[in-house]
Amino acid sequence: MVVFEKPKALTDAPLHYCPGCTHGIIHRLVAEAIDELGIQGRTIGVASVGCSVFTYNYFNCDMVQAAHGRAPAVATGVKRSDKNNIVFTYQGDGDLAAIGTAETVHSAARGENITVIFVNNAIYGMTGGQMAPTTLPGQVTQTSPYGRDTEAVGFPVKVCEMLSKVDGATYLERVAVNNVANVKKAKKAIKKAFQNQIEGKGFSLVEVLSTCPTNWGMAPDKSLKWLEENMIPYYPLGVYKDKYAKEEE
Amino acid sequence: MxxxxxxxxxxxxxxxxxxxxxxxxxxxxxxxxxxxxxxxxxxxxxxxxxxxxxxxxxxxxxxxxxxxxxxxxxxxxxxxxxxxxxxxxxxxxxxxxxxxxxxxxxxxxxxxxxxxxxxxxxxxxxxxxxxxxxxxxxxxxxxxxxxxxxxxxxxxxxxxxxxxxxxxxxxxxxxxxxxxxxxxxxxxxxxxxxxxxxxxKGERKPNxxxxxxxxxxxxxxxxxxxxxxxxxxxxxEAMYEEYRMEDAEICVVAFGVASRVSHNAIDEARKQGIKVGMIRPITLWPFPKKVLNAAADKVKAFISVELSMGQMIEDIELAIRCKKPVELCNRVGGMIPSTAEVLEKIKEVNGGVK
Structure with missing residues (x-):
């Protein structure tokens, strides 16, 4: 009896992520959801710019690599080309909440029937640890070496809270992958975000609080603890919007 | 239809x-x-x-x-x-x-x-x-x-x-x-x-x-x-149209709306005995280099008629390897050169062509 195997929706390519980075967990959760829903053959993924730029090598389905911030617009085109396509984007915080803010808000406002996986690790990982739109107040990064000064550069963007005010959005949930219980909840949310699309329910976004041990300058175990003690209080977990919650009950 | x-x-x-x-x-x-x-x-x-x-x-x-x-x-x-x-x-x-x-x-x-x-x-x-x-x-x-x-x-x-x-x-x-x-x-x-x-569809490797x-x-x-x-x-794939180029000594090069104005100016100049024709690029990239380069061996001068400060003129000079002079006739900012203005330029170039 097989008790554990690699999801079919992941290729055999070794992941390039740093040790302790939680991208690998999130990739697996997305792939498991695709497997369990039986949609691999009609799924088209949109890779973004950031650490997840190479996701086209990892997800075992048709993939297109988008320009920085433009993944939801590219996904809109792919979905509108054939509504039977199951289309997801996989984006980081710089991509989704800074350079791609307009694409994020307007794809939600249009109620685009797509699934957005938003990985929030509060930093630009790929370029070496610069301040992100989600960097916490006081957090030290390469471009906020004295800590994020909210008087000078303002406050982090809370994506789920912001989008919860957008009528077109269907489902918004913030999860974390810092412990087993939360990973299970993350899996459930990601699967639901795909299920919603299959049922034609519209725009679903799952924000996944994630770690960046390399650029946070912490060991992986300390990173998980830092996420729990600093990120979760600022970015509370939970469902921010679920348009169809009542009818499901 | x-x-x-x-x-x-x-x-x-x-x-x-x-x-x-x-x-x-x-x-x-x-x-x-x-x-x-x-x-x-x-x-x-x-x-x-x-x-x-x-x-x-x-x-x-x-x-x-x-x-x-x-x-x-x-x-x-x-x-x-x-x-x-x-x-x-x-x-x-x-x-x-x-x-x-x-x-x-x-x-x-x-x-x-x-x-x-x-x-x-x-x-x-x-x-x-x-x-x-x-x-x-x-x-x-x-x-x-x-x-x-x-x-x-x-x-x-x-x-x-x-x-x-x-x-x-x-x-x-x-x-x-x-x-x-x-x-x-x-x-x-x-x-x-x-x-x-x-x-x-489970039938091929991912694209x-x-x-x-x-x-x-x-x-x-x-x-x-x-x-x-x-x-x-x-x-x-280079596309172009030649107009009255058979015996032309001056070659107007123009595209789009500039070519329509030039067309009229050429007809007017011909009436006045000036041997002028036009090569109209239809594709701007690829630029019709060959036909222009061949024309450079026959004509004495080129005129680039453009609604810009002179952009296509550089492609003409490159295409003809600067073998013949290329004059600019232009209006910009939303202005369009009139037939009279293009005709005036043709006459000016004709006067200078010996």
């Missing part, structure tokens, strides 16, 4: 795109391309599977185009000069991903916000590959409403044949004027689309549409391969 109908340039272009099988249009409001989007908004919902979407920005619109193009379907966007600047990032990605698509630029004066009157001052931007990196966009320059239609068919066909983005470089005059047109396009050719993202190659030798290889295709395009 072989009978002719009276149509406005921008609307004829839009209808031609639909007839060419383009059922996805993404745009953002800007003058003077307005009628293209308005026409698409009216027509697309009436077509089975037709999509008209007004995007939140020019940038989003071109990326939606990339999305549809990556699935192998015909798709277009239209804009005017400042909007094309915003789309240039997307043009670079289309080229880098080897995706076919049609982009229409109904040019207006610049730089900056400029004006909304006709212009040809995006010539450099269009012909040098708008956006970063080594690439070209196929550039078609219609000079009549009929050619607006023909160039749409041609643009889609060549874009798919060579897997490159194509651009129609039009202007406010072409877009606004009404002429009788035939929308008879002939047969739509089918090209290999095995690269398209259609879902693996990847991508322009990222961190391995330098790999990126070089793809650039070399792409430029081999560009070489074929330059060899086979």
């Amino acid at each position: 072989s009978e002719k109908v009276l149509m406005k340039g921008n609307e004829a272009l839009a209808e031609a795109a639909i007839m060419a099988g383009c059922h996805h249009y993404f745009g953002y409001p800007i003058t003077p391309q307005t009628e293209v989007a308005a026409y698409m908004a009216k027509r697309m919902p009436k077509i089975d599977g037709g999509v008209f979407l007004q995007a939140e920005s020019e940038i989003a619109a071109i990326n939606m185009v990339i999305g549809v193009a990556s699935t192998g379907k015909r798709v277009m966007t239209s804009s005017s000069s400042p909007g094309i600047s915003l789309k240039s990032e997307g043009l670079s990605y289309l080229a880098g991903c080897d995706l076919p698509a049609l982009v229409v630029n109904v040019q207006r004066g610049g730089p900056g916000l400029g004006g909304i009157q006709p212009s040809q001052s995006d010539y450099f931007q269009a012909t040098r590959g708008a956006g970063h990196g080594d690439f070209h966009t196929l550039v078609l320059a219609p000079n009549s409403v009929q050619e607006m239609v023909d160039m749409v068919f041609k643009g889609f066909d060549l874009a798919e044949k060579y897997r490159i983005p194509a651009m129609i470089l039009s202007d406010g005059t072409m877009g606004q004027m009404m002429e009788p047109v035939s929308l008879d396009m002939g047969e739509i050719k089918e090209y290999d689309k095995s690269w398209a993202l259609t879902g693996t 990847i549409v991508n322009s990222l190659f961190l391995e330098a030798s790999e990126l070089e290889k793809f650039n070399f391969e792409r430029f081999e295709r560009y070489k074929q395009i330059e060899e086979n």
Whole structure:
């Protein structure tokens, strides 16, 4: 009896992520959801710019690599080309909440029937640890070496809270992958975000609080603890919007 | 449909795109391309599977185009000069991903916000590959409403044949004027689309549409391969029209609306005994270098008539290897040279030609 195997929706390519980075967990959760829903053959993924730029090598389905911030617009085109396509984007915080803010808000406002996986690790990982739109107040990064000064550069963007005010959005949930219980909840949310699309329910976004041990300058175990003690209080977990919650009950 | 109908340039272009099988249009409001989007908004919902979407920005619109193009379907966007600047990032990605698509630029004066009157001052931007990196966009320059239609068919066909983005470089005059047109396009050719993202359906390996190659030798290889295709395009696809060139001593070079004005000026000059003709580039990239270079061995001088500060003139000089003088006759900012002004330039050059 097989008790554990690699999801079919992941290729055999070794992941390039740093040790302790939680991208690998999130990739697996997305792939498991695709497997369990039986949609691999009609799924088209949109890779973004950031650490997840190479996701086209990892997800075992048709993939297109988008320009920085433009993944939801590219996904809109792919979905509108054939509504039977199951289309997801996989984006980081710089991509989704800074350079791609307009694409994020307007794809939600249009109620685009797509699934957005938003990985929030509060930093630009790929370029070496610069301040992100989600960097916490006081957090030290390469471009906020004295800590994020909210008087000078303002406050982090809370994506789920912001989008919860957008009528077109269907489902918004913030999860974390810092412990087993939360990973299970993350899996459930990601699967639901795909299920919603299959049922034609519209725009679903799952924000996944994630770690960046390399650029946070912490060991992986300390990173998980830092996420729990600093990120979760600022970015509370939970469902921010679920348009169809009542009818499901 | 072989009978002719009276149509406005921008609307004829839009209808031609639909007839060419383009059922996805993404745009953002800007003058003077307005009628293209308005026409698409009216027509697309009436077509089975037709999509008209007004995007939140020019940038989003071109990326939606990339999305549809990556699935192998015909798709277009239209804009005017400042909007094309915003789309240039997307043009670079289309080229880098080897995706076919049609982009229409109904040019207006610049730089900056400029004006909304006709212009040809995006010539450099269009012909040098708008956006970063080594690439070209196929550039078609219609000079009549009929050619607006023909160039749409041609643009889609060549874009798919060579897997490159194509651009129609039009202007406010072409877009606004009404002429009788035939929308008879002939047969739509089918090209290999095995690269398209259609879902693996469990039957093949995943397709990847991508322009990222961190391995330098790999990126070089793809650039070399792409430029081999560009070489074929330059060899086979340059289009032009010659007018009264048989015995010409002066060669006017003009495209789009400038060529219509020049046409009249040439007729007038001929009446006055001046041996002048015209070579009208229909494709601006590939530029019709060969015919110009051959003409340089016969004529004494060239005149570049442009609605810019002199952009195409550089391509003429390169094409003819500077064998003969090239004079500039131009108006800018939305002004169009009059027949009298072009005639005056022809006479001036004729006087100087010994």
